[in-house]
Amino acid sequence: MTETAGTARTVPVAERSCPDCGTTVVGGGQYVSWCAACDWNVDPEARDEEAPGRIERLRRRIARHAGEQLFRELTAGTGPVPGPEATAGPGLAPGAVPTGAVPAPGGAAEGAVPGTAGPESGTGTGARRGGQGGTRSGAARKLALGLASLVHGVTLALFAGGLWLLVACWGRGALPVFGALAIGTAVLLRPRFGSLSKATEHKVVLRRADAPRLFALLDEVAGSVGTTGASAVVVDADTNAGVTTYGPRGHRVLHLGLGLWEILSPQERLALLGHEFGHYSHGDTRRSFVVGNALHSLDTWRHTLAPERPDGLMDLFVNLVTAPPRLLVDGVLALLEHLTLRDAQRAEYRADAAAARVAGTEAAAGLMDRLLVSDGVTGELRRESVAARTRFGGARREDPAEGLWERLAAHAAAVPEHEYERLRRAAERRGHQVDSTHPPTHLRHRRLMCDERAEALVVLTPQRAAEVDAELSGARRTVARELVRG
Structure with missing residues (x-):
């Protein structure tokens, strides 16, 4: 990924040898050149x-x-x-x-x-x-x-x-x-019980009636790890996800960051959901x-x-x-x-x-x-936002929000x-x-x-994944437009 997670732009180079051990290095071009044998330049920025x-x-x-x-x-x-x-x-x-x-x-x-x-x-x-x-x-x-x-x-x-x-x-x-x-x-x-209204302020919120197939998937994943699903889904542009509770009865809300969701394969999305709901099927004192x-x-x-x-x-x-x-x-x-x-x-x-x-x-x-x-994905979203507000790429596309998530997924897949x-x-x-x-x-x-x-206990088939994506399409457009507007 170009400049992903701290990587640096490098000039495309021909095949070269490691200065430390002489082994042919990997990478180059858009990616950092490094040696897989001795770890030369594996972390050039040493952040x-x-x-x-x-x-x-x-x-x-x-x-x-x-x-x-x-x-x-x-x-x-x-x-x-x-x-x-x-x-x-x-x-x-x-x-x-x-x-x-x-x-x-x-x-x-x-x-x-x-x-x-x-x-x-x-x-x-x-x-x-x-x-x-x-x-x-x-x-x-x-x-x-x-x-x-x-x-x-x-x-x-x-x-x-x-x-x-x-x-x-x-x-x-x-x-x-x-x-x-x-x-x-x-x-x-x-002590606070949490408030859904405060957690969802200025964000897209989906209820069961809005996305029945998505909530059915959440229920299936949660049931597979021995717990219950969510009452609401909050969608934003973060490169993160999480499940929290609100109200005296402990209703659950899934925070779904499209910056992470959109770069995952269907099964990796299930793994993400399984991890988040898994916190509620095992003891975690801090929660x-x-x-x-x-x-x-x-x-x-x-x-x-x-x-x-x-x-x-x-x-x-x-x-x-x-x-x-x-x-x-x-x-x-x-x-x-x-x-x-x-x-x-x-x-x-x-x-x-x-x-x-x-x-x-x-x-x-x-x-x-x-x-x-995830750091590189966050940086790519930031660049998309800056480019849209400064009209970079305006000749290439009229609406910078159109196709934003597809470009992000292609960027990560490369x-x-x-x-x-x-x-x-x-x-x-x-x-x-x-x-x-x-x-x-x-x-x-x-x-x-x-x-x-x-x-896998749960398999997200292409048809089912497409149905869930269709229910998220409105939220994806809204979040993309808010992102490019800054």
């Missing part, structure tokens, strides 16, 4: 993937370490993990994934495949380790629940104390003012009402107590006064995230296994590759296998993660390779 902010950098470091540790535990009872040399075939460099190679899904403990043994359900060393891990996870969940309840207790105490100051101390100087501030803060920090809202409250506290850039003595004084509670909030947040990290990452591995079970291992592995090029392999290796070097709650992407991909191949 700093660390997110800005001390807390976020700490989150990612902890998540990377925890993901590696959990990966070792999950694979302990399934035999040796395929390493770089184990996956190399004839004529391929160590670490290369052969074109058309089919990785396999996670073990039974992560995929809940009846009749199979996994690292935490079998006997021997793997089972013992799994039992210890289960004990640790259970204790961590209880501690997380207790800490989250304490956070909500502080919110409740603020509300009760503010109400007392407002009522009992009315007319006693500034005390009622402090009471009103305490009540306002408590309202801001209160619970109590813990999830506690994390939100702590983030609100951090934003409220964030230091201001000092422009005078008053700003310095305020920053100094708010430093102790800010450090306390940071500490509580770090502790709560640490207690829930293992469950969150285990849920990601299980969701990957659910994706493989629904759509087949090949589709689940293909989805992982598409995640690696990425050769050697470029995907380069991105895999570069991601492994960087410890690439989707965000601070996800295990490293290369470990998720490798985890899919640790067991036998899974055949």
Whole structure:
């Protein structure tokens, strides 16, 4: 893909040799030239993937370490993990994934495949380790629940104390003012059920009556992983997707980013849906009402107590006064995230296994590759938007929104296998993660390779895929027009 995921434009070159080992390099032209034998120039930009902010950098470091540790535990009872040399075939460099190679899904403990043994359900060393891990996870969940309840207790105490100051101390100087501030803060920090209207503001929303075939597909995929489907689908241009809940009854809404959806094959789309719904068929402490809202409250506290850039003595004084509670909030947040990290990452591995079970291992592995090029897809959408607003390409097409998603899909389909392999290796070097709650992407991909191949439980036939596309056609046009208008 041209300039995809950090790749750089290079001048087309004839066959050349690696300056380090002399092997013929791959790539060139639109893609980075690199050596598959010694990894020369595999990551020419060597981008700093660390997110800005001390807390976020700490989150990612902890998540990377925890993901590696959990990966070792999950694979302990399934035999040796395929390493770089184990996956190399004839004529391929160590670490290369052969074109058309089919990785396999996670073990039974992560995929809940009846009749199979996994690292935490079998006997021997793997089972013992799994039992210890289960004990640790259970204790961590209880501690997380207790800490989250304490956070909500502080919110409740603020509300009760503010109400007392407002009522009992009315007319006693500034005390009622402090009471009103305490009540306002408590309202801001209160647990929330989520609102569909706020989540869908300025976005395209589909209901069952609008797209019955799409919702039937969602129900089938959700049923295949042991959960229920969505009540609404929100469509936008993001290169992402997700399922969230709203309302007291926990209705689900699927957020479908066309920037990702449109570059996937039909089976990869099923893998995406299987992964997202898979989060609700396994335990994920961070998605619970109590813990999830506690994390939100702590983030609100951090934003409220964030230091201001000092422009005078008053700003310095305020920053100094708010430093102790800010450090306390940071500490509580770090502790709560640490207690829930293992469950969150285990849920990601299980969701990957659910994706493989629904759509087949090949589709689940293909989805992982598409995640690696998501930055490039986002960049391509941005270029389309800029070109439309500056009238670039106006002679070529009257309506820049027409055919936008087809051009994006063709752009992604043009990425050769050697470029995907380069991105895999570069991601492994960087410890690439989707965000601070996800295990490293290369470990998720490798985890899919640790067991036998899974055949798809659901197959999206060309006819059915066309019917779903037809129901999304209106949303695709609307989102494309909004995108090119900026």
